[in-house]
Amino acid sequence: MRSSLLAGLTTRGTSFLTAGAATVLAGLLLGTRALLSVGVVLIALPMLGRLAAGRSRYRLSCTRSISPAQVPVGHTTTVTLRLENASRLPTGLMLAQDSVPYALGTRPRYVLDGIERGGVRELTYTLRSDLRGKYEIGPLEIRIADSFGVVEVGRSFSSRSALVVTPKIVPLSRAVVSSSWAGDGDGRTRTAAAAGEDDVIPRAYRDGDELRRVHWRSTARYGELMVRREEQRWRNRALLFLDTRRSSHFGTGMASSFEFAVSAAASVGVHVAREGLDGQLITDNGPLDGGGMFEETLLDSLAVIKPSAHYDITRGLSAIRAGDGGLIVAVCGTMSDEAAAQLAACRRDQTQGIALLLAVSSWAERPSAGSNGNGNGNGSQAAGPASPRPEPVNPEETRAAAAVLRAAGWRVISIDASTPLALAWQRLPRFADQSGGTAGGYGTDPSMRTV
Numbered sequence: 001m002r003s004s005l006l007a008g009l010t011t012r013g014t015s016f017l018t019a020g021a022a023t024v025l026a027g028l029l030l031g032t033r034a035l036l037s038v039g040v041v042l043i044a045l046p047m048l049g050r051l052a053a054g055r056s057r058y059r060l061s062c063t064r065s066i067s068p069a070q071v072p073v074g075h076t077t078t079v080t081l082r083l084e085n086a087s088r089l090p091t092g093l094m095l096a097q098d099s100v101p102y103a104l105g106t107r108p109r110y111v112l113d114g115i116e117r118g119g120v121r122e123l124t125y126t127l128r129s130d131l132r133g134k135y136e137i138g139p140l141e142i143r144i145a146d147s148f149g150v151v152e153v154g155r156s157f158s159s160r161s162a163l164v165v166t167p168k169i170v171p172l173s174r175a176v177v178s179s180s181w182a183g184d185g186d187g188r189t190r191t192a193a194a195a196g197e198d199d200v201i202p203r204a205y206r207d208g209d210e211l212r213r214v215h216w217r218s219t220a221r222y223g224e225l226m227v228r229r230e231e232q233r234w235r236n237r238a239l240l241f242l243d244t245r246r247s248s249h250f251g252t253g254m255a256s257s258f259e260f261a262v263s264a265a266a267s268v269g270v271h272v273a274r275e276g277l278d279g280q281l282i283t284d285n286g287p288l289d290g291g292g293m294f295e296e297t298l299l300d301s302l303a304v305i306k307p308s309a310h311y312d313i314t315r316g317l318s319a320i321r322a323g324d325g326g327l328i329v330a331v332c333g334t335m336s337d338e339a340a341a342q343l344a345a346c347r348r349d350q351t352q353g354i355a356l357l358l359a360v361s362s363w364a365e366r367p368s369a370g371s372n373g374n375g376n377g378n379g380s381q382a383a384g385p386a387s388p389r390p391e392p393v394n395p396e397e398t399r400a401a402a403a404v405l406r407a408a409g410w411r412v413i414s415i416d417a418s419t420p421l422a423l424a425w426q427r428l429p430r431f432a433d434q435s436g437g438t439a440g441g442y443g444t445d446p447s448m449r450t451v
Contacts, residue, residue, distance in 0.1 A: 248333030
């Protein structure tokens with residue numbers, strides 16, 4: 001009963017009610033009519049205000065827009081709230097507070113003098129996150145006070161908005177991925193042109209295949225749509241493998257090798273997508289499918305990806321072997337010789353492989369690696385021509401796996417916590433260099449020539 005009586009009263013309203021009760025009591029004890037009248041007025045004011053606030057029916061609408069709704073780690077986004085008073089009465093003093101997750105900072109609060117009938121108010125604030133993820137913004141909570149400030153009426157809107165904070169994306173050199181070997185160019189054109197109608201090996205139609213690729217003779221034979229398999233070589237495709245095993249990474253938080261690997265996968269995926277390649281993300285859990293464009297689904301998946309409890313990558317490698325990609329890019333943590341051999345076998349004829357091997361122990365030794373802008377590999381290189389360039393690394397922990405992959409024709413680079421991703425990507429050996437000499441600080445083998 002007491003809580004319902006005081007519900008909605010502000011501190012000022014409660015003070016008025018307490019003072020009024022004390023004044024009435026004093027008037028009764030002293031027999032002073034004036035004190036009794038003052039006490040009644042002090043009690044009546046918050047009670048009438050509460051009654052009026054309870055009977056008022058404010059109709060407020062709220063819309064929220066986030067621009068952009070997807071941002072990389074460390075970038076800011078702008079949230080705009082639009083409040084409209086659709087009721088016939090003007091509102092009183094208003095306190096607005098939007099619900100924001102703790103990782104994005106404190107809740108923004110605004111005090112408005114009131115919104116007139118049919119009036120509109122726009123509230124704007126910015127958000128920034130150093131942690132990737134999907135965050136829910138809202139709902140907006142408002143409290144409307146009467147003209148005397150003795151009563152507040154609370155309202156909460158149901159609308160919520162999503163903010164996606166993606167891994168940090170590092171611009172990569174375009175010279176590493178070129179159309180001449182990624183599945184396009186004269187070599188592939190000649191391969192497809194040389195195949196006659198009788199040499200076609202069709203496969204079942206998949207969503208997204210163009211109808212001009214339908215092989216009608218095979219369709220009539222099998223009773224279902226079939227497409228020319230060799231023409232799929234014209235369509236550039238990349239398979240991006242990310243090693244998410246908890247056991248293959250070291251470090252904690254944003255300074256861990258896992259976060260570096262996630263950022264590297266995001267950077268490479270965005271890079272190949274903007275070079276015109278279609279792609280698919282594969283982890284040790286298997287393929288991650290999603291509708292929409294590759295870049296969009298990739299970033300959405302990597303925004304919320306977590307380390308897995310698996311100890312092997314067999315499931316992911318099976319998905320790679322089942323794919324028909326012209327390019328395989330693998331971002332791997334600690335790898336055994338057996339796992340490296342399994343990954344190496346995924347590269348077949350007409351398929352090119354790139355492997356980024358992380359020297360994960362360097363992240364364990366440098367827990368504060370992310371503080372200097374370059375330590376986590378997500379920052380840009382130090383500006384100025386006088387800045388020393390880190391020497392190419394070939395740590396012992398990645399040597400065996402790198403040798404197995406290079407022997408199978410993969411382009412391999414080893415990365416430690418002090419090497420920026422952009423620099424490591426630029427140092428990847430070119431296929432033209434694999435017949436001899438060195439690239440990226442490594443000796444190569446004639447057996448590594450491009451197929």
